[in-house]
Amino acid sequence: MNLRQKLLLMFSVTVVGLVVAVAWIVSVRVRRVFEDIDQQQTAALVNQFQSEFSQRAADTASALDRMASSDAVKQIAFQLGNGGDASSYLQAALPLAQEYRLDYLEIVAHDGSIISSFQWTARFGYKEPAIAGAGQPAFLKQEDLPDGTSQIGIFAVRRVDASDPPLYVVGGRQLDASFLRDFPAPTGTQVYLYRNLTGSFDPQNFGAAAKDPGVIHFRSLVDAARNSGRNATGVVYPTTRRADSVNATAIPLKGLDGSVLAVLVVANSRRGMVEVQQHIRDVAFGVAGLGIIFAVLVSLWIAVRVSRPIEELARAAGAVAAGAWETRVSIRSRDEVGALARSFNNMTRQLSEQRDRLVQTERVAAWRELARRLAHELKNPLFPLQITVENMVRARKLPAKEFNEVFMESAATLQTEISNLKTIIGRFSDFSKMPKPQAIEMDAREAVRRVVKLYGPALEEKHIQVGTSIASEPLPILGDSELLHRALSNLVLNAMDAMPKGGTLTISVARAGEMARIAIADTGAGMTPEEHQRLFTPYYTTKQHGTGLGLAIVQSVITDHNGTIAVESAEGGGTRFLIGLPLIEEKVQA
Numbered sequence: 001m002n003l004r005q006k007l008l009l010m011f012s013v014t015v016v017g018l019v020v021a022v023a024w025i026v027s028v029r030v031r032r033v034f035e036d037i038d039q040q041q042t043a044a045l046v047n048q049f050q051s052e053f054s055q056r057a058a059d060t061a062s063a064l065d066r067m068a069s070s071d072a073v074k075q076i077a078f079q080l081g082n083g084g085d086a087s088s089y090l091q092a093a094l095p096l097a098q099e100y101r102l103d104y105l106e107i108v109a110h111d112g113s114i115i116s117s118f119q120w121t122a123r124f125g126y127k128e129p130a131i132a133g134a135g136q137p138a139f140l141k142q143e144d145l146p147d148g149t150s151q152i153g154i155f156a157v158r159r160v161d162a163s164d165p166p167l168y169v170v171g172g173r174q175l176d177a178s179f180l181r182d183f184p185a186p187t188g189t190q191v192y193l194y195r196n197l198t199g200s201f202d203p204q205n206f207g208a209a210a211k212d213p214g215v216i217h218f219r220s221l222v223d224a225a226r227n228s229g230r231n232a233t234g235v236v237y238p239t240t241r242r243a244d245s246v247n248a249t250a251i252p253l254k255g256l257d258g259s260v261l262a263v264l265v266v267a268n269s270r271r272g273m274v275e276v277q278q279h280i281r282d283v284a285f286g287v288a289g290l291g292i293i294f295a296v297l298v299s300l301w302i303a304v305r306v307s308r309p310i311e312e313l314a315r316a317a318g319a320v321a322a323g324a325w326e327t328r329v330s331i332r333s334r335d336e337v338g339a340l341a342r343s344f345n346n347m348t349r350q351l352s353e354q355r356d357r358l359v360q361t362e363r364v365a366a367w368r369e370l371a372r373r374l375a376h377e378l379k380n381p382l383f384p385l386q387i388t389v390e391n392m393v394r395a396r397k398l399p400a401k402e403f404n405e406v407f408m409e410s411a412a413t414l415q416t417e418i419s420n421l422k423t424i425i426g427r428f429s430d431f432s433k434m435p436k437p438q439a440i441e442m443d444a445r446e447a448v449r450r451v452v453k454l455y456g457p458a459l460e461e462k463h464i465q466v467g468t469s470i471a472s473e474p475l476p477i478l479g480d481s482e483l484l485h486r487a488l489s490n491l492v493l494n495a496m497d498a499m500p501k502g503g504t505l506t507i508s509v510a511r512a513g514e515m516a517r518i519a520i521a522d523t524g525a526g527m528t529p530e531e532h533q534r535l536f537t538p539y540y541t542t543k544q545h546g547t548g549l550g551l552a553i554v555q556s557v558i559t560d561h562n563g564t565i566a567v568e569s570a571e572g573g574g575t576r577f578l579i580g581l582p583l584i585e586e587k588v589q590a
Helices: 003-068 071-081 093-099 129-133 177-181 203-211 213-228 271-321 336-395 400-432 444-461 481-498 529-533 550-560 585-589
Strands: 104-108 114-117 139-144 150-159 168-174 189-195 232-236 246-254 260-269 440-443 464-470 476-479 503-512 515-522 564-569 575-582
Touching: 003 150, 003 168, 003 189, 003 246, 003 260, 003 271, 093 104, 093 114, 129 150, 129 168, 139 260, 150 189, 189 203, 189 213, 203 213, 213 232, 213 246, 213 260, 271 336, 336 400, 440 444, 444 464, 444 476, 444 481, 444 503, 444 515, 476 481, 476 575, 481 503, 481 515, 481 550, 481 575, 550 564
Parallel strands: 464 503
Antiparallel strands: 104 114, 104 168, 139 150, 150 168, 189 260, 232 246, 246 260, 440 476, 503 515, 515 575, 564 575
16 A cells, blocks of 8 residues: 555545544434433423323312312202111212213212212212222322223312211312313424223223324333333334434323322424434535545645655665666655755765765775785785896806806796796786676586585695585576686685684585575684675785785676675684575476
């Protein structure tokens, strides 16, 4: 993944993440605001319901108070108290209920026996336990009807004035859907009354609202309120659509004995909240899409201003590493990237100048070293030549016989020293004319075996033990067998010189990754740090006799074969040369 792609991914993830986070926070906040509003509406409706309930209860209690103090009821109480026949008052509750607009009315004797019942005439003589609430505020009560059904009503119990023995009137008004008909509710809010008439949940107990198929989904809340006697709240989904969901609260309504006789259900629609949240999501998706487009544009702009110049700098740095020190990059801006490009151009310019100065310095140093080495090498044979010529000049004054003897000796000396001069000049000439390798496919193991075989007798004569380790697998390389043999021979000869009193020479060849590695190690005296540093410098030598070109030639041969050479040595710890030659890849795979 390049820088441009990383920038695009980073900007896209950042924008989308921020949009999602903001949308989520706003959505949560909206939900909480709507929930607070729903709670406030529910509380207001409950308060209004309680107010309406209290008003109905007060009206019912007032009607019973007026009835209990009326002359008609007092007359009934007087006659019954003076031995009157109770059966003669079987229908007495009917006109009273109609007069005081009551749905339920019973006249009950002091022992709880029903004398007259408006809603169920046949209950004459049955016991009515509700007279225990005489004089108390109105309360909820479940009332059984002749058709086998039951209803919930708001009841009050009053003792007839001046009755002795006491006579009671028990009356009430029905609590059903009609009670909620005129009950004001804000738009989006539904109020249901569930009458707890059966042991298990029955949608029919919602009365007229039972026709709404959605009321069955209030079952869990209604059951929770019925069983616990406390308010139950939750989200109800009447349909599979989230917009149709409601925040519902089930409020239990209890009777005189504390049992739950009805449940008031207040359902606030969540449609507004869902629509707002959906709108927020739509806006978030739109903003996220625009953000991604913005991120693409920004990444493209940054690519033009930053990533492309950086990529160009990377390519230019690679070119410099490959040796193209004259590489330059174009400067397109004056910002930090432009400053970086200018610094890179200044760096390459300075590197080029320093390289030229270094090359010039190395050339001068090389020529100076060459001159010094030539002077040193030529000085040795020139001094004997000078002495010989001077002797010949002086010998002319001698007798002929003695002159002839001196002349012959001097001539032999001259020939020997001139031959030495030719040898020295030939060595320097050979180094200057190092041939290019005539590369052919060969096995690196054969080059090692050839050197070991050639120098085996000489090593044995110098009491040097030879240890070899040659790989069993072929190590094919492209090389010049003669030049490699010359390079390895130089290393073996150096090792022999490093062990004049004998020692151990170890030669190994093995595969190391994609290279054939040849190692030649001796147990000689090793090298000092200065000698180690100048080891491959041409014309540098620590021997009394030699041109100092041996290791320089070795390095040149290995370099011409695209190989590497390194040396490991410590003073008193021997020396180890490591040569790496590239293998032929296709041959290795075959």
